[in-house]
Amino acid sequence: MRLWGRVLRVPRPIGRQASEDVDREIDFHLDARTEALVASGMDPERARKEAEREFGDVRAARSALVPKARRRERQRRFGRGLNELSGDVRQAVRSLRSAPAFTTVAVATLALAIGATTGIFSVANAVLFRPLPYFEPDRIVQVMEADLPLYPRNHISSATYIDWRNDNESFSEFGAYSFELGQVLTGTDALPQQIQTISLTPAAFRILGVPPLLGRQFLEEERQPGSPLVAVINWGLWQNRFGGDPDILGRFLTIDKQDWEIVGVMGPRFAFPNDGIDVWLSMRMADSSEGQNRTAHQWQALGRLGPGVSVERAKADLDAISGRLEQSFPEAMTDWRSHVEVFRADLTRSVRPLMWVLLTVVAAVLLVACANLANLMLARFTAKRREFALRSAIGAGRGRLIRKALVESSMLSLVGGGLGLVLAAGLMRLFVSMAPRDIPLLATTRLDTAVLVFAALVTVTCTVLFGLIPALRTTRVDPASVLQEGRRGSSGGRSHTRLRSAILVSQIALSSVLLIGAGLLTRSMIALQSVDYGFDIDNLSAATLGLPGPAYPTLVEQQALLEPLRERLAAISGVTAVGGTSEPPVIGYQMSFGYSVAGQPRLGPESMEDAIQLRVVTPDYFEAMRQPVVLGRSIERTDDTESARVAVINEALAALHWPGRSPIGERISTASQEGPWLEIVGVVADTRHLGPTEAEPVFFIPYAQKPWNWMGWQTFMIRADSPPSREAVESVLWEFDRSLVLERFTRVEDLYADSRATRRFAMQLMVTFAGLALLLGAIGLYGVLAYSVGQRRQEIGVRMALGADRGEIIGLVMRNGLVLAAGGLVIGVVAALLATRFLESLLFGVETRDALTFVTIPFVLLAVAALSSWIPARRAGGTEPATVLRQG
């Protein structure tokens, strides 16, 4: 404790010090005068009176003097501090400049570590921490329906939504929103344009609480069915499509041939629910759930929690309502409950593990870097022990020595941190460009105050870690003993060696945890790249087309366009097959439907089985995909409205209902157990349609037998020796209809590459950071051994003089290094066994305790350790006993 007092020199309060000084000065004067008068024969009492009379108004003088004294004391202290500090700084600069290699390594290490940490933090800050730009965003919750136990986060049916909205006692506002699929904006003065829209109720806008830049949001009466169609547009669309027209309000947007009046424009920073939305459409909704659909789940809800209401209470409230609905509507509502989560958390749910893994990993790299620096500093200070001892012997307090050491490490941190911040600005951009595009809020990444504060905190932490600990250790010296050690023998004593070893061991332990993580992620990536998707993903493109509803209202018009269009696409040179589907791989809408199987008891408790994926495809689809038909037949051109309705199922669905039997001729229905029935005519191989995950049960029906008029969109899967260009496909579209929009045109390979993006991003960063940690660890090991060889030259010389040969000496040093590395490795492997489960969500096709990784990585690490021990070991082996001993 006394030491801290000296380091920080906790002073007396300035005010008290100043007033005491003034009192003491005046008292001294009066006493001295009184004594003088008494000495000249006056009696003491009169003498005192006389002294005070001569002095004048003591109290007035005092109150005039104290404030001035206070000011002066403050200046004096500040000046002295500044003076000492500038002396320390000058000295530190001198001492750092005299060791350019050390300074360069230290600054570069710090800049890299602080830069990487701050860069990752700036991304994590945008995604996880920075408050969303809504009013009191922590009170905004995302509400979904939960279809237990399989789908805890399902969309909400309109009927349940309305019941929740009317009956809940937890929300001060409750609003709905719904994504609209594939909308096309047309206009007389511009080309058709694909836009993203959502519809939402006036309450949803009120919950967000962000006023528009121009105009207004939606009025409560505009929610009523039959009210005018109104829209609010985003800043980008206003600028790009309407040139920032100040008279935009009142103009109309034509979306899928419907006219929406623009009533407002949002500011450039506004985004909801993600930054891809161009237009917010007013959503119309009945006041009562009567007559509303309870089985079509298409809506999402946003709620503002009422005062004092917790997420849990709100969820219990909605669950209770759903429980009552279950009594009234057992068919539709059995096991349906609610999902309530703070909006931010809900939005970032899928990327939180990734972000935390990255933050942890950079923190580990930072620690490894600090450990390296601490060891460097320790070696440096140990070499300075004689200087410290001398200073201490001539009266410099330990506090002052520690302060000097801290000033030196602060100088390094300041420069390193400054460079690190510059580096972070660059790394931040790099990370954002490398990161998978579907990370929410990624685009809001920027260097803001929080990031700057973070960088400052990291820098201070580094300074304390690598500056203070070595300083505390090395300044605890007994001058006499150090000075007596003589010129040569300042090995810094056993305890310093132990500290250095401990730092090194923890550094290697951390590095091995990172390496094992990197190993697991690399293995996942390899597994991902060699996944068999069940169809040929190369040389296959997906062209998604949205048909404007009003122009193609029924299956007849849709078929009249799509079939000739498909044939025309197939005629593009190089194209070998074209098939249409409702669901392109990876990016499909994942339409699922409940179904029944004729003659089979239900698998689940409801009248229909749990929803499974339905795809509406054309006869050439399986050929274009190269998805083998394993049983029965494919969909044929003769399967049309005139013929019996058929379905093709995949192996997963066949295995679910007809294990070991042929499902051909069996019947399945998308409606209820009363049919209408579809006859299963074929079984196709499973495909990993949505990404690398396991295949799901799917059934396919012919587009020509599509029982609804909706689902007008189609994706053409184009198989080609040389994939056609987007322009080639577009020009074919426009031969048929100038208002058609190619919503999306991508190579299927790229879609799957995107589906690997999160894991690839995690792997790239993990491998980079683990490599960095390994490099730092190797440098650290080398440094410690080289230093100890340097310190032990005497001992080595003696050993060699006594007959130890080169090999023995090399073995001695190598053993030393490898024992340290092995120690770190053991701790690291144990820690990794505990830690890798946090990587679970990022792994694919590999266990969190993958034996291969856990065996290989230690060997890699030991090899690196051997390499970094070899150089100092060889130097030790080359010691000339005669020279060394003569020097002694």
Place this chain on the structure above:
Amino acid sequence: MTKAGNTQEDPLKLMRGTLDVLVLKTLSWGPMHGYAVSRWIRRRTDGTLDVEDAALYQALHRLEQRDLLASEWGRSENNRRAKFYSLTDRGRAQLLAQSKVVRRYVGAVTRVLDARSAGAAAL
């Protein structure tokens, strides 16, 4: 300066600024504490000037504030803690400059006051 023959006369009130010069001059003999400065000035002027100690201390502090004086706690003759003042380089320069000003001022005033006799002598 005229020496007051009669100590019964009221001591002269000090003119503003003059006290500073006196303090600086006093301390040019060496570092001393406030009480010593006070005694020194009284002794040198034989009580002609009414230097109130309260004003003296304010002057000391003021001069220290302006970096004309430095201060340090030390031991007095009878081994008590006392605050010692000493002249800084700036103080020394100031003393030189200010003494000239005071001398010129006093000289000018003196010449004016002595003008009649001088004029009469000239006539």
